[in-house]
Amino acid sequence: MSEPILSVNDVSVKLNNQIVLDGINLEIEKPSFLLIVGPNGAGKTTFLKTLLGIIKPFKGEIRVLGLNPFRDSMSVRKFVGYVPQKDKISYETALSVGEVVLMGILLRKRPPRVVSKEDIEAAKKALSYLNMEDKWNCFFSELSGGQQRRVLIARALASDPQLLLLDEVFAGLDLEVQEELLSLLEEFRENGKMIIAVEHELDPVISVADRILVLNRRVYAYGKPSEVLNEEKLKQVYPRLRSIEKDGRRIIILGDRHA
Amino acid sequence: MLDPFTLRAFISVFFMSLSAPIMVIMLLRGALYITPEISHAALGGAALGVLLQTLFITLIDPFIIVILFCAGVAILTAYVGRSGLQSLSMMMSALLAVSVTIYALIRSWLPKEKRIIVDGYLISDILLLSDIDIINLAVTSIISFLITLVFYKEFIYICFDADTAEALGLRVKLYDALLFATTSIAAAVIVKAVGVLLSVALLILPAAASRILARNINRMFAASLMLVLLSGAIGIALSYQFNIPTSGAIAFTSTIIFALAYLTKLKK
Ligand SMILES: Nc1ncnc2c1ncn2[C@@H]1O[C@H](COP(=O)(O)OP(=O)(O)O)[C@@H](O)[C@H]1O
Numbered sequence: 001m002s003e004p005i006l007s008v009n010d011v012s013v014k015l016n017n018q019i020v021l022d023g024i025n026l027e028i029e030k031p032s033f034l035l036i037v038g039p040n041g042a043g044k045t046t047f048l049k050t051l052l053g054i055i056k057p058f059k060g061e062i063r064v065l066g067l068n069p070f071r072d073s074m075s076v077r078k079f080v081g082y083v084p085q086k087d088k089i090s091y092e093t094a095l096s097v098g099e100v101v102l103m104g105i106l107l108r109k110r111p112p113r114v115v116s117k118e119d120i121e122a123a124k125k126a127l128s129y130l131n132m133e134d135k136w137n138c139f140f141s142e143l144s145g146g147q148q149r150r151v152l153i154a155r156a157l158a159s160d161p162q163l164l165l166l167d168e169v170f171a172g173l174d175l176e177v178q179e180e181l182l183s184l185l186e187e188f189r190e191n192g193k194m195i196i197a198v199e200h201e202l203d204p205v206i207s208v209a210d211r212i213l214v215l216n217r218r219v220y221a222y223g224k225p226s227e228v229l230n231e232e233k234l235k236q237v238y239p240r241l242r243s244i245e246k247d248g249r250r251i252i253i254l255g256d257r258h259a
Numbered sequence: 260m261l262d263p264f265t266l267r268a269f270i271s272v273f274f275m276s277l278s279a280p281i282m283v284i285m286l287l288r289g290a291l292y293i294t295p296e297i298s299h300a301a302l303g304g305a306a307l308g309v310l311l312q313t314l315f316i317t318l319i320d321p322f323i324i325v326i327l328f329c330a331g332v333a334i335l336t337a338y339v340g341r342s343g344l345q346s347l348s349m350m351m352s353a354l355l356a357v358s359v360t361i362y363a364l365i366r367s368w369l370p371k372e373k374r375i376i377v378d379g380y381l382i383s384d385i386l387l388l389s390d391i392d393i394i395n396l397a398v399t400s401i402i403s404f405l406i407t408l409v410f411y412k413e414f415i416y417i418c419f420d421a422d423t424a425e426a427l428g429l430r431v432k433l434y435d436a437l438l439f440a441t442t443s444i445a446a447a448v449i450v451k452a453v454g455v456l457l458s459v460a461l462l463i464l465p466a467a468a469s470r471i472l473a474r475n476i477n478r479m480f481a482a483s484l485m486l487v488l489l490s491g492a493i494g495i496a497l498s499y500q501f502n503i504p505t506s507g508a509i510a511f512t513s514t515i516i517f518a519l520a521y522l523t524k525l526k527k
């Protein structure tokens with residue numbers, strides 16, 4: 001592909017008359033794993049929604065896979081898989097695992113969105129990729145946090161996207177489950193897919209990321225993990241940052257909310 | 260055999276039950292609590308509708324104005340509510356005040372025989388519905404039921420995960436507007452049958468009880484529908500047995516059924 005995967009040019013977004021994103025620049029040439037970190041309210045979710053063409057910037061230009069997400073929103077959405085923040089999901093609405101994954105396929109079809117055999121096969125295949133196919137008939141809300149995250153990722157993958165947008169999928173999971181998810185994502189990247197993951201804590205996602213972007217309304221730092229994980233730079237965004245030594249690894253604690 | 264009044268009451272109960280599924284969807288959408296506001300808007304709509312009819316002797320049935328007015332209030336509330344809970348509650352109170360004020364003002368201007376029609380929306384006797392009323396109920400309740408069935412997937416996807424639905428290209432605002440408009444049609448059916456004051460018992464309680472009794476969405480649909488039918492049948496029987504107003508007896512039964520369902524939940 002000659003087009004860059006993602007090109008964000010001086011993009012600014014207002015919500016409720018408040019500037020939420022301010023002059024964001026970003027260019028990604030080839031498939032990789034980008035980690036975006038920033039405190040709560042930094043505009044991370046807003047940034048993902050802007051890439052999806054749901055929120056329109058008042059300034060700047062965006063190209064996703066060479067397409068304008070506002071003019072060609074339907075084409076962009078075809079290539080993009082999205083996993084929302086956990087708190088955006090209603091556990092009252094009792095869908096089965098199968099229905100959740102099919103949602104990713106059926107919403108890309110025209111109404112009346114009738115389920116075909118192929119759709120079910122595709123959904124099952126996506127689930128089996130995440131070792132969840134035996135949960136097809138279970139209620140989504142009755143799964144563990146880690147299993148739910150896998151189902152949502154399966155839903156995003158069911159339509160075979162080129163670009164995967166993950167909104168805080170590691171938050172609240174045990175370290176073990178996090179590592180499992182990470183190795184899965186590494187596999188997707190090896191298959192030539194682009195991953196953009198948003199987190200408000202750093203560990204352990206950093207180990208896999210090719211690039212890290214520190215966001216708090218504007219871009220505070222961008223680069224390879226080794227360059228960005230500079231305590232001085234991070235302290236601008238997370239004033240309460242401290243680092244500790246654990247199992248021979250340095251863990252940075254961001255001390256979120258007070259930034 | 261059933262006398263014609265009772266037969267009409269049963270038929271009306273059946274049409275009311277078709278309103279239950281959309282209320283279940285409203286419950287899952289986390290918006291069931293605005294349905295009493297929608298049903299109160301019917302008062303403003305009824306007063307306007309009757310006024311128009313009086314002034315222009317049109318062929319438009321006031322019931323159509325009721326539906327339009329309710330839908331307008333519902334969609335406006337949903338639209339404003341998007342920017343936060345505070346604006347939502349403010350809008351709800353304001354529109355409630357407007358609806359009731361319109362009702363009170365227009366009512367006082369109307370001649371006596373027209374006033375009765377408007378007041379019929381406040382407390383309606385399900386035994387006294389006219390043939391035209393029954394036809395109105397039939398058409399509107401079937402429309403709301405069909406919309407619920409046809410857009411079932413879209414509505415449920417929005418309930419479950421509106422952000423992803425939007426990310427995948429679903430026009431969430433449009434379907435939300437459709438959901439609220441359909442709810443208004445369904446609410447108008449119930450208001451027409453039992454009146455605004457008793458409508459809450461049949462708008463909210465069957466859906467809420469179905470949530471206690473079932474988890475699966477289709478079962479909630481079925482349960483809420485059955486609970487309206489059951490409330491209707493028992494209510495009609497009670498009203499004959501004890502010579503009490505039928506609409507009130509139906510609302511009372513619905514309340515008792517909800518209370519029983521709630522007790523079973525407490526036991527668990
Ligand atoms: N729909 C909205 N309307 C108005 N303001 C919003 C809306 N969504 C988010 N915001 C505000 O925009 C800012 C960024 O929010 P968000 O992108 O969700 O941050 P993050 O995902 O980094 O926690 C926050 O200050 C938030 O209050």
Ligand SMILES: [Mg+2]
Pocket residue numbers: 044045046085167
């Ligand atoms: Mg967020």
